[in-house]
Amino acid sequence: MFSQEILKGTIKPLIIKLIKEEGRMxxxxxxxxxxxxxxxxxxxxxxxxxxxxxxxxxxxxxxxESEWIGNRERKYYLLSDLGKEAAVSKLEEIRESILMLVQLxxxxxxxxxxx
Amino acid sequence: MFSQEILKGTIKPLIIKLIKEEGRMxxxxxxxxxxxxxxxxxxxxxxxxxxxxxxxxxxxxxxxESEWIGNRERKYYLLSDLGKEAAVSKLEEIRESILMLVQLxxxxxxxxxxx
DNA sequence: CTTAATACATAATAAAATTATGTATAATAT
DNA sequence: ATATTATACATAATTTTATTATGTATTAAG
Numbered sequence: 001m002f003s004q005e006i007l008k009g010t011i012k013p014l015i016i017k018l019i020k021e022e023g024r025m026x027x028x029x030x031x032x033x034x035x036x037x038x039x040x041x042x043x044x045x046x047x048x049x050x051x052x053x054x055x056x057x058x059x060x061x062x063x064x065e066s067e068w069i070g071n072r073e074r075k076y077y078l079l080s081d082l083g084k085e086a087a088v089s090k091l092e093e094i095r096e097s098i099l100m101l102v103q104l105x106x107x108x109x110x111x112x113x114x115x
Numbered sequence: 116m117f118s119q120e121i122l123k124g125t126i127k128p129l130i131i132k133l134i135k136e137e138g139r140m141x142x143x144x145x146x147x148x149x150x151x152x153x154x155x156x157x158x159x160x161x162x163x164x165x166x167x168x169x170x171x172x173x174x175x176x177x178x179x180e181s182e183w184i185g186n187r188e189r190k191y192y193l194l195s196d197l198g199k200e201a202a203v204s205k206l207e208e209i210r211e212s213i214l215m216l217v218q219l220x221x222x223x224x225x226x227x228x229x230x
Numbered sequence: 231c232t233t234a235a236t237a238c239a240t241a242a243t244a245a246a247a248t249t250a251t252g253t254a255t256a257a258t259a260t
Numbered sequence: 261a262t263a264t265t266a267t268a269c270a271t272a273a274t275t276t277t278a279t280t281a282t283g284t285a286t287t288a289a290g
Contacts, residue, residue, distance in 0.1 A: 009247095014219060026238090041215065235287080241281085
């Protein structure tokens with residue numbers, strides 16, 4: 001289980017992608033989801049996650065709604081209207097960057113499966 | 116032409132990969148090669164490149180040989196014996212990391228072309 | 231009744247980049 | 261001739277972003 005390493009700089013777009021898909025997510029849920037989709041290989045640390053969430057909120061990309069589950073706060077993050085717009089270009093950006101890495105490191109032959 | 120952004124953390128393995136392929140390279144040549152293979156999209160900055168080269172040298176991965184082209188120094192970097200060993204695992208590592216990014220960001224359908 | 235899981239958060243530190251600056255030679259364009 | 265661009269190295273200040281270490285607190289499981 002490695003944490004970020006190469007994933008430096010990818011946490012914000014990753015958050016955006018997950019929230020875009022799920023509609024809304026809370027911090028802990030994001031850590032679990034990433035653990036799941038990475039086959040237990042990636043552990044997002046709180047020290048990276050929460051500052052990133054707060055920054056995205058400050059940037060106006062995310063908005064929050066708090067819910068109280070019993071006596072415990074659960075802070076859901078959602079895409080704002082701005083965030084919904086921004087998400088498209090930000091995900092396109094990261095997609096291009098990752099494909100660039102594939103190209104640079106010559107991880108071809110990777111091709112689009114057009115099935 | 117974007118500089119690093121997502122490439123954070125990838126400069127050292129990239130240097131290793133290029134030098135492994137080319138045999139030896141000097142700093143400026145690396146910037147040009149990266150520009151070339153990225154279709155002019157990536158400009159490695161000196162502030163990132165030279166410290167990375169020096170660190171790899173300190174780590175014993177790279178060794179240098181200086182050549183004087185006229186009155187101008189050209190410092191070639193080569194893989195040391197240690198570096199040749201390390202290169203294999205380091206490149207496997209970065210490969211896995213990039214494929215992890217592909218998986219996380221759902222850049223499938225990307226499949227191996229087995230032709 | 232203790233430990234692990236859930237759930238938030240911040241502070242100190244480290245790593246790694248950007249940006250700015252510096253020196254200097256060689257080639258090209260005006 | 262001379263100014264600009266390209267070649268070629270390098271470092272310093274700053275910023276960004278992560279790691280590691282704490283901290284608080286509730287709930288579930290052993």
